Amino acid sequence: MIKTVTLNRNQQPTEEQIRQIEEAAKREIVFDEDSPALTPAMEKAFRLAVKNRNTQKKTSVS
DSSP, X not given: XXXXXXXXXXXXXXXXXXXXXXHHHHSOOOOOSSSOOOOHXXXXXXXXXXXXHHHHHHXXXX
């Protein structure tokens, strides 16, 4: 289950939200047919895509 919370720029997460994040971090990742584990090649491609995206963000900010 994914839970999404949107915070405003200066808003801090509540103690409950922090506790939920800490509890979620302790759980094991469960892979299934909808979200399979990445192969090493897929992981490398994903990391490269993120790096390229982050580089473009830095250069496009004026």
